[in-house]
Every structure is written in C-alpha cells, then in structure tokens.
Amino acid sequence: MPFIRARWRPVLLAATLLLSLQPMLGATMNDAIATQVDAAFAAARQGRYDLISELGEQGANAIPHLGPYLQDPNEMVRLQAVSLLAATTDDRAAPLLAKALTDASQDLRARAALALYEQHDPLRLAQRPELGAALRASVNQGNDAAAAVLLLGYFPGKDTLAALAALTARAADAKTELAAWTPVVPVSLVVQISQSQLGDAKARSALLHTSLNGPLAERRFLLSVLREIDAPELLHALAQTLDDTQEIGGGAPAGAEPKRRLCDLAVVALTRRLKLPVQFELSDTRRFSPAEIASVRQLMAGALPR
C-alpha cells in the first residue's frame, strides 16, 4: 500500500539526515534509529517489508531497538526482527537470538539457531551458560534444526546429554538440515556429532562408520560441519572422501558443468579445518587436479596424529 511509504518518508528522511550527523549527535542519532526501526516495523505490520530491507543496510545499529519486536504477537514481525539479527555478526545480537530460540514458531527457532551457528564464534557463545539453557529449552520444545543440535555440543553437562538423548528418541527417522541448500540428513546423525563432541564413544563409533560407509548426503554433511568434528580418527576417516569422485553439485549453480565432486568439497573443508598450507588457491566452485588432491592428503598425514 503506497500510502504507508508516503506517510513514513518524512520520518525516514529525518532519520537519514540525523544519521549523517552521527559524530555530533550521540543520543539524537540513537533516537533517529529508533524512529526508523519503528517506521519499518509499522510497515511490516501492514505486510510491507522493503523498509526492513533498507534498515538491514545499516548493519548493527538497529540491534538495541529490536528486542520488543521479538515479543510481537505478529509472527511476520518477529520473523523480520530475527532476520535483521541474523544478518550481523555483532555480539549484541546473540542474547536476542537466544530469546528467539524459544519462539512459538519452529521456523523462527530454527532461524535463530542458524544465525547463532553461522554468525558467532561458538567458543565465545559457550561462555554464556544462559545460551546453553536456551538451546536445551529450544530442542526440548521440538527444535530439531541442525544448527541448534550442533551448538549444544559446546555446552557439556548432563542436561545437554539428556536433551540430545530425548531428541534422538523423539526424532525416530526424522530429517533435518543446516542451511536451506545443505544436504538433508537424519536428525540422529546430527545428534551423534554433538554427542561425539561431548565425549560419547558410542556416538563417535557410529560417526566413524558413517564417515567411511555412509550415504553420500551424510558424508557431504559431515564435511560441511567439520568445525564440530575434533576426533582425529574421524578426520582421518573423512579424508577418504578425497578419493571419492562422485558428483555432488553445489558451489556453482545447478546445471553448471563440470559439477563439483565430493573430493573437491573435501579438499576445501579439510584444508580450512586443519589450516593446511596448500600451494594452490582454494575455491568453492572448481575441480581440483589429482596433484592438488594428493598434496592435501600428504599435508594431512603430517598435520594430524593417528
């Protein structure tokens, strides 16, 4: 509805002007951002989200003003607030995302977990015990998003182990994913990754089997979450994917030839995970030569104990 935009345009212009005078106007600038946030969410309530997108271009400035919108009864308003928080790496977003982990909507719980997983250092997150509690509550509430389950691996304790065990029992053969385009895998596999990280030998043994003999989608998923895999025997097992030339796509758009292979994903994932000093440029789209793949295999042997 065009009238909304026209109605708020003077407010936005004023806000933009105030922002340009930032060094001189501390508190006033804060007020201007708050006004802009309110205008964007007023439009969102009417089903117009372009002002939210414009707000997103301001980076982290809006974060301090987003809290109330996470409690809004309108799910689309809460979704827009979570999306803005998900677009920043600013530390101030983490506690707000933690609140969204127990939203009534599973979509929002999953988005909050993914934002925490992708945008924030998990070791720093692990220093916030309240986040561990929020993650457990989220998972117990039915959040089976891979990001929530993987982050639980950073919060040791019997409560976490109980939440993971309950999820396995509840999930049966349910599937989940990390990002929209990453492989869809059993919830139980993701739980095993966290359990292994927390020292569960049985889960580690199951992961070892999947790493060596599992379906293509599951081995691909393991390579995409290599950050969470710390056991050397698992990393060595996954290094066998350097020999796997099955085409997987990804990296380049669908239909683009030549397609990427599992071994190409393995080169990038293992090199980044182990900080291997390779002498070629890493790329998420190209195929690597046999010599390049061999060099990764050789560097791994020296970088990781057996």
Added chain:
Amino acid sequence: MATATRALQKGHTGNDVKMLQELLNQKVPLPKLPQGQKLKEDGIFGPKTDAAVRAFQLMKGLKVDGIVGPKTWPALGVTYLGPGATPTPPPAGVPVFEQKEPKNGFDGTVTPPWQMVPVNGSKTVILKNAANLTVVSRNPAIATIEDIPKCFIHGGRELTIRGKIKGQTFIDVKNGAQILASLEVAVKNKKPLKVTFNFVEDKVGNKTKRSISDVDTWVKGANDILFKQANVEVIKQSARNVKINQDLGSVVRFSSHLPGVAAKEHEWDVVVAKRDNAADFNVFLVWEYEQDTTPAVDNVEAGTSGGNCIFEDNIGYLTHETLAHEIGHHLGVDHPAPGLDLLMSPSRTDQRISKEHANIMNP
C-alpha cells in the same frame, strides 16, 4: 474418450497441447478463433491458442482464465486425470488412494502413495474400492482422518487428513486387523522464504526489460506450486532497482568453475554483492545470463547458488514456474534424472513436486 494428465496454459508444449489445438479447431467457430483462422496444430501453447481457449471458455460459461484444467478439459470432451493420477483403474476390490486435485502435494508414483499435509492444515484425498472398510490414522497425534459424508461422482470416498504436529505417519485401510492399503502422510511445518527481487541495470545502460509491477503475480504463481505441494511459502521481502557500477556486457556470466576462463568474465559476484541481507533468497533480474563455455549461445535461463539467483529476460517457461524451479534449487534440490517430468526437471511440461523433492525442500 481421450484423457489428459495435466492442466495446460500459455507456455506449455507437447502432444496434449496439439490435441487441445485440434479440439479447439473443431469446437470453436472460425469467426471466434484469432484472426478468423484455424489454429496451427504445432503443440505450442502460444498467444493464439490462449485466445482460442478463452473464446471457448466464454462460449461454455466457464471461468475465462486461459487455463485448460479440471473444468475446461471435460467441456472439450476429454477426461481429466491430473498429474500423478493412476490412469488405469485398480483391480476390482483393491482399495486405492488417489489425488483429489493435481499439484496439491500427492505423489502417486511411490509405494505407498504419499500426501503432504501442513501442520494445522488439511488435505483431501480420494479413496476408491473401500466402501465398507475402516480407515484409521496410525498416529492421530500427527494426523487425523475423517470421511466427508457425501456421495461423489467418482464413486469413491473422500477423506480429509488434518495435520497436527510435524511428523510422518500412515493412513491405513483395514478389514478387521488386515491392512489392505496405506497412504504415507508427511505433516510439515510452514517454511517461509523471504525473497527480494532486484531489477539490475549496469553502468552502460544494459538492463532487464522486466517490470517491478509483475512481482506480485510471480509470487502468487510460485506459491500455487510450492505452498500447495511442499508448504513452502514465498514472501515478497522487497522489489527494487539495483545499479551495478560496471559494464557487464551483453551476457552476465558465472564462470569461476570453468578452467581457462579469465577471472574478469565471472560477473556473478559483483551482481550478488548487491543482495538484500534481510531476505533469504535474492533474485537478480538481468537481460541475459549464461554459466557455460559458450556464452554467445542462449541455453540457460537462470542460475541459483548460495541464496542468490540470476534470472534472464528471455525464458522458455512461465516466469513464476521458473522462479519456483530456482527456489527448488535454493532449497537443495538438483535436477532429477532424465525422463522425469517434474517442476525440478530442466526440461518439463509439468509443475509437480515429487515426495523426494518436497522432503528436501522442506524436511
């Protein structure tokens, strides 16, 4: 009587379009056909066939929308089975589930057949050859089932399945303790997808011919495909003009995967850098796009990777259908094996989403 297994509209091609053109030539008086001439029976549903369909719909008092579907096909004397339907009747006495309407989340090509049902929503299926049999849900906490107490022209029963919580269960047709047939039911949460449409113009004036005013129509069309079959809801986040401060030439390219192609040819990154970070998926509308070693040959319509899509002006399919196809890629579905005619097939006549693909798009 002839049968049709899909609804047709402008942009479709195939033998069923040819059959449609033959029938229109027979049933629509010559003065009412475009330019007073018989249609060329070439199997291509173009503007003239569209006009003839609308003339026929007007004659018959049908909704004039140019779509030859469940009402227009029978008016032409064709039995409409719909995609995924079983064209041959089942053996007498064997209960069988069928779709109530096409493109509504039913996959009859798998065993047992499969139906997507939204959490807090419902879907209706047809059950034939089961007049006096008991129908139960294995897990009513996930999905419940109820009969619609009416007589139907198809002679079977109609069952409403209501989704309660996310999960998978089965609807069983039983005779005492014996299960005679089952329907797998996947109850899915709604998956909202916020999409921003970026209308691109480069530094030297190359720009898309598309119009921002069409976006709402594309979103509605994509939702008719994705929401009904996979419970994925496309939401327009924003539609805006974006200016790229570079001459992108006559073709915008993705080429970083191609050995030997100069790095400057790979223009994808400079375009998608303009993405809207508040959106889940950014569509960049450009004049021409290619992703292979022969950029002068126009054989690609769009490319999707990493939450971004570049989408050219000149496509061979309906815009909303290609949009739904590219969103399918964004949600993790690759092109299926040759021979399948699905939304995700690179060459297609159908917009059907299979069980396998729906479960990837919205696990």
